[in-house]
Amino acid sequence: MSERLTAPWGTRIDRSHKIQFSFDRQSVHGFAGDTIASAMAGEDRWILSRSFKYHRPRGILTMAGQDANTLVQLPDEPNVRADLRPIAEGIEVIAQNVTGTADNDHKAVLDKLGRFLPVGFYYRSFFRPYRSSWLKLWEPIIRKASGLGKVDLHAVKGDYTRENLHTDVLVVGAGPAGLSAAIKAAEAGADVLLVDPNPELGGSLTYARFAPDREEADEALAALREKAAQLKNLRIFTDATCNGWFADNWLPVLHGNCLYRVRANQVVIAAGSHGQPLIFRNNDLPGIMLASAAQRLMRHYAVAPGKQAIVFAGNRDGYLAALDLIDAGVQLAAVLDPSGVPSCAASAQRLADHGVRIVTNCKVIETLGTAGNRHVRAVRFEAPGTGTQILPCDAFVIAAGYTPSYQLPLQAGAKLGYDEEGSQFVLSNVPExxxxxxxxxxxxxxxxxxRSGEIAGARAAAGAGYTISEPEAIADAFARGMNPFWDIGSHPRGRDFVDFDEDLQVKDIKNAIADGYSELELVKRYSTVGMGPSQGRHSALATARIVADMTSRKVADVGITTSRPPFGPEKLGLLAGPQHTPYRHTPMHAEHVADRAKLTPTGNWWRxxxxQGKGSIAETIAREVNLVRNGVGMLDVSTLGKLAIRGPDAAIFLDRIYTMAHAKQPVGRVRYCLMLNDMGSIIDDGVAYRVSETEFYVTATTGAVARVFSQMLFLNAQWGMRVDIQNVTSAFAAINVTGPRARHVLEALGGDIDLSAEAFPYLHGRVGMIGGYPAHVMRIGFTGELSYExxxxxxxxxxxWRRLKEVGDVHGLEPYGLEASRILRLEKGHIIIGQDTDAISSPAELGMEWALSRTKERFLGKTAVEARNNLGLKRKLCGFELPKDHGIRLAESCLILHDGQPSGFVTSTAYSPTLGKWIGLAYAHPEQAAPGGTMLLRGLCGTEVNARVIAAPFYDPENKRQEI
Structure with a gap:
């Protein structure tokens, strides 16, 4: 490990805790608190990646995660920002966009072939249809060379969460302005949320000088942190990014693996500014970095950017960064100032006292690199009276100006203008x-x-309804000189990059305009400027200036391209939400597990x-079917939807919702209910038990009950009927006891309900005590046998459930599962919503006209049903059976063929243990659906067989067994 700077440099590292990891399979050492980039720089290794197009070496530019130079690959995550990601013991880091390693990239030869890859060559090479074969040849090559990271499809799933947050004031940025704003608003009594992407509070106060002496910044940081810690109504998120602005101050905040959906009354944007690169030949070499990046390396990680540096001081911050370099023991070859008079006289004098050469009115022409352009070694510049000079260095630190962090304000509707005198973007028309x-x-x-932070915090608190006086503004003597004007001319030999992400040079932007793309949005799409990971943070200003100059317009007239969310990268897991699969258990779940049930998800329920018993799965299911047909079984049907409909208009309400007549349904009767939508399509079914004149107990299918409940609430909000609707699905457990001996089992339970056939006939219900428990009991026939729910x-x-097993043991009672239930209902020809129906299934297609009341004036979907009936049928659900030894593998969705063309598909099929043959339901052409005929089925392997069409139900067609 190279020698680091001594304390107080290195505020974020723990020198007592060393960490080892690898980069491109070579060992690297760092300290706890280091990032991948700072640890690499600490060992004098500066190449982190290769550029997108020319595979030029790239290194640290911002140390703030605002550029693509530091994107690396981890085993389980691509496109990791090395200047932000902390190191961890043993992590394996790989450079992206390389063939070989970052130090030795075999595709570096592309840097010498740039003239064959002009701007827009994709469009000009591949846009014509007759070149499709040319495109097919090059597309996979271009995709492979795209430079993106690789996704590990076998990576362990992340634990992602979402939370909703409401706050009076959201402050974005915890630098000096953001901290001041948050403290001011919180002191007024507002609930404040402060968000910052850094691991600590303070922003630029943690690394930068604001004056020749650091004391002022250090004292301000300590005071702000102390005040913030004392405020109970100030909530702080560090390592968090506000990633966009949406209507009504809805802002997503990414904090680790949690997406906070923040709704704020007021928003303060104190997100700072983005430092701008300088444009000259070879301005992308490793060792060339922004002044803020050099200061971060030194102050946070105790890493000097080099041994001998040159500083481009386009503003005050260049001189202040030069003082930091002097304090860190870095030799300064020169400070290059593009203006005639140093922008910070006090700092310039202090540098002169240290013997530092200050060159004014200078222009940087190019930098020279070591072999393979692996690092900067010298700067060539020119100045009046001295001509062109070359000064050696191993670090070139640049302070060339800023653009405000305009993304969130522009998304909120603000306007971005340009101050020609100050050569900088300015924001206006910011929302109230x-x-x-x-x-x-x-x-x-x-x-x-x-003071600007205090004013913003006061205004935000006042906007949120709190009383507070607004401080007076303080004039800023440095504001006008932070963005020096420098000529953007293209170097004859190129490699003067405007956009590092896309390897775009000055000539590329100019050529795009010369090709006819004079509007900035078109320049962006033709050249791809600003479309990389940096999203124009470092290229927007320079591009706008080039376009303005070539089209004889002002930069304000050119503007910038549209700023859209997200502000930064976000994981797909955060967008998808929690990766936990929701599940629900019935009250009898533990008993099912104890009885070795094979559980399966049904919606959110495990059923x-x-x-499991002796024998194969098919034998087990057949045994359960025979249990119900010949003895008695019980099924846990607690997952059924259950709705309590009460009120004077309950019967009339159900009359409108369902297709059958419920207004005149006698008390104590159970009636099938079918629900349609406005299109006349079936969306659910169940039964309605009339408990009293003003109360119905209604069941719905497991998967559709939420939809049915919301539909009922929605419709009643329009109709205004006197009815109360409650979803009581979770309030009740339900058990279906079915089979020829079902009555014997229930009688053994005891209770006050007369279970005789005369007192409790089919499709009736009773309320009372059974087995010592209060119950709603209904006689229905889903299995086709004597059944009680x-x-x-x-x-x-x-x-x-346990009591039933106890008293039913002498009658051979056992539980059965969902698969047996499906076979039992199929033998009776009963449909399952969502399996035998789809989005357009009508009652006529299913042969369920019997479920439509002919006496009611209206019900939901009636008009559509009548209209569809007038159009005639294009398909019909019918029953079929397969011949013995048919030799076909059949399943749901297998095709039905008519005249050689698909005419329908199988919706349900199974082997019937009761009938000893394969049966099923299928949609077919109406000509095929008549009982007695045949239809052609195509199995899973393409084998075709003729199936005989038969009328459902397949079993007990006279329905005598369910009425005993």
Missing amino acids: TMHLAGSAAGYFELRAVL PLYY LHVPQSYGLAL
């Missing part, structure tokens, strides 16, 4: 609920920055598919 502070608002002197409060569900 948004306030700017700090350098985002054009303030750079520390006192003015702090027994079958109960017992609905009890869910707290009694498990006890009733």
